[in-house]
Amino acid sequence: MKGMFLFLALAALVVADKIPEIGDSFNWERQKDILQLFRFVNQPSSYKKFVEVGKTFPVENEDLYTKPEVVEEFFSLYTNELLPRGVVFNLLNDEHLQYAIALYNLFYYAKDYETFLNVAIWARQNVNQGLFVYSLSVAIVHRPDTKDYLLPPIYEIFPQYFFNSHVIQKVQNYKQQLFLPYPFPQQYPKGSYIVTANYTPSLLYVNQEQSLGYFTEDVGLNAFNYYTYIYCPFWLSEGSIPSCRELSSSTLIISQMLAKYYMERLTNGLGHIEPLNFHPPYTHQTGFYPLLRYPNGLDFLIRPHGGETTGPVYLKTTTHNYNYTLSGQLLLDYGRRVRDAIDLGYVINTKGEKIEINGTNGLYILMNILQGNELSVNPRFYGSLIKYATYVYANTFIPLDTRGILPAALELPETAVRDPTFYSLYATIYKYLQRYLMYQPPYTYKDLELSGVTIQEFEISRLVTYYDYFYADISNALYVSEQEFVDDSVRVYVRQQRLNHQFFTYKLDVKSTKSEEVVVKVFIGPKYDEFNNVIDMYEQSANFALLDVFPYTLQVGENIIERNSKEFSGYLPDLPSFKDIYNKLSSTQSLEQILHQIKNSFLGVPSRLMLPKGTPSGQVYQLYVFIGPDSTSVLYPFDKFVKHHGYKVPNSYLTDVIVFFKEQQQTDNYTV
Structure with a gap:
């Protein structure tokens, strides 16, 4: 799907002018x-x-x-x-x-x-x-x-895309019953009603993939995916944000998404991410039952477990409309052409000219081709693998016209992250990138060494995750009378347990023979696979996710660097709700507090998902700390292959850490 590569921008997704100043201009x-x-x-x-x-x-x-x-x-x-x-x-x-x-x-x-x-x-x-x-x-x-103004969270504008249909049905029933009273917490206005939302596995357990519902159905993660389409629309040229183009053309988004998802799979006893076949038969072993309902009352489409998708239907039909019917053949054609381009080392532009891709801009060119965005050198010839793979594997039926479209969850930015096929699609696309990187010269020990810099010691506090309650205003799921609309007298909230983590810190002891500007990066990755085999970082560097990155000025001699989890780059706290923003409108100080809290508006990964969940007894992960020059890419040194032992440079540090999941029993008297 076009634009999906903006999924996990982390620290790179920084839009400097998104912090408005509260003053006369506001x-x-x-x-x-x-x-x-x-x-x-x-x-x-x-x-x-x-x-x-x-x-x-x-x-x-x-x-x-x-x-x-x-x-x-x-x-x-x-x-x-x-x-x-x-x-x-x-x-x-x-x-x-x-x-x-x-x-x-x-x-x-x-x-x-x-x-x-x-x-x-x-x-x-x-x-x-x-x-x-x-x-x-x-x-x-x-x-x-x-x-510079705030948008209300998308999960409060269209709650139907973020909370299961039984929750929406429940609040609609209460509205029909004129909201018979029951207790509610004091921090919510009188007349408010609160329902509890659970994740899909607690309602319908179809396969083991659903055990990851706390991650794939997290409203913050799904909202982040949606907002990348808002701040960085793939079709926009005039007035677009420059950093968006750079991000959409890097491997950062794919690698981080896959690494985070893979670590959560291991937490739940699952293994590698199953890639898709971009050729017939179009089957996928993982079924998907979204349990979502569109605002117009129609249910989201399901994909049966182990069943054949509608891809073969697209290949056989004689009705050609809306590109759906051609998607199976186009997926075959575009996949072959991209592989050929990678192997040949060049692409063909619209004028028939060869453009080399084994160079500085090669990855940039390849990423634009894979997306099929406006920067593609030849969108007609290379198309968009993501778009047509989505058509085939979403299990969508051919619409009669634009009025009859019923997209599957995989097709919508608001819901795609919920579907396991979303990650399988990325795993498949990443294979194209790895194929390309095989032809590029790998990093050597000398390339990665930062002369005169040595990380002598690294310490980190205890890492603990847990569930806590999150509240969202889902009143938009209701239809109200004209008077209720004007008075804004109907307020319904949903509460849901979401993953979170305890505050933690780390400390670095770095020795340097000179003063220089550097970038410090901390990556986290799995220690063991699903068979309890030790994971070799050199062969599976793609499974490491960027945890923190920041610039630093090293001084001659010993440098003690301390960071806490609230300082980490690229993360975002819970978004302010309709209620939060309305209540702060009368107070300059309060609204300014919200604006600076969310920093770059909605462009950030939920800070709740900073750490993998871990287990009650503790799950072992690896941390890789790397100090490099400030001119490198965000993912450096994981943006290319590395010759064996190349990672073991003095300016790096590899250590084991344990993440504990703390199970908590939380009850109260207003659960519905």
Whole structure:
């Protein structure tokens, strides 16, 4: 799927201008406007201003836009009713994507904030809700006059994509019963209702893969995947964030995602990640039962365990529409062409010219080809392996038209991370990258050695993980009356246990013969595989995830470096909810606290998932500490193969650590 490589950006996903300063330039009313645009999106807004603007605003007036042609582009699609309200929006569908870009352009090129707001209100009342939320979110984080304001969490905008259908059904039942009272915690306003959400394995245990539900169904992880499509849309050129292009063209995202997932598999007694076949028969042993329901009431599609996917159907059908029916053949063709390019050492651009890839920009070129994004040297010839593999393995049926699309979980940014096939797809793509790296000269001991720098000692405190309760506002899952809408009198919260970890610290004793700028990196990886065999770091460096990275100035002599887990780069605390932001709007200090707490807005891995879960008796992992020059890539020295023993340089340190999972019994009197 295009753009999926932005999954785990970690410390590299830094957008320097995303920390707004609270002052004269911060408009409180604008923040309130943005929140109201996303409230109860599955029904037209009942705010008086919204109702009036939705009916009377001259949205087709070209004088309201700095780029007038965007009006015709959008309304040529809108008037054909390609995507009415209630239809499931699917970014992977070409027609839906075209529509989303057209609506984004309408928002982005509105001549000033007031025009932008009115266009957004008009769209809120008149266009498909999924289309609206996606395009508006992208516009808000990219427009200069809105980029500093907070979006409500996507799991509170569309709770149906993040919490199992029985939870949604439960709160809807309570609404129908006029919310018969029961106790609720004092920190929530009177009239609030709270339901408890469990992960899928506690409801339906189909296969062992579901034991990882605490990781794959984590709302923060799924939200992060979604926000990479918002902050770094694969189709955007004008006004895009420069660091997004760099990230989408690196191996960082794939390797980190696979490493974290693999460690969680080992915690649960599972082994290697099963790759996919990009050729018939299209079968996958791992079934998937998402237990999710779309806002329009239709259930998410399932994939039976060990069954054949719809890929063969795509190959046999004579109906050719929406690229679905061609996906099986295209997957074969594109896979072969990419492998040939890697083996030959060059790709062919749209002019038929050869472009060498065994050089500085080779990996950048290859990654863009694999994604099939706008930077691909020849998207027609190389296509997008990820996109068509998703079509085949999502087990999606061919839609009759754009109004009948029912995407599987694998196709949506909000839900893809829940599906084990998501990781199998990445494992398959990573094999292409490893094939490419085989042709590149490996690092040697001399390459990795930082002359004059020695790590003499490393200490780390006890590592403990546990579950604690997390709360989210899922009121958007309900339909409310006009009065309830205006008064915002209906509040429903879900609480769910999520993985977390205790605060920990580490200390480095480094000796240096000179003063210099360096980068310190700490990687974590498994010690034993599923058969209890010791894992050789030299052969399985891809299984090591980046835990921390930071710049440091070494002084001559002994350097004592101390870090705590709250300082680690690339991680994000729990996102502020609708309620949090609303309550802080009246206080400059409180809102500023939230803004600085989340730092680079929603671009970060949940800090809760910093450590693998571990086990009650303790699970052994390896930590690899490396100090290198500040000009290297984030993954260096794991971004290429290394000759044996090349990792054992004085400026590195390898040690074992144990992660303990602490089981806690938490009960209270307001569980429903």
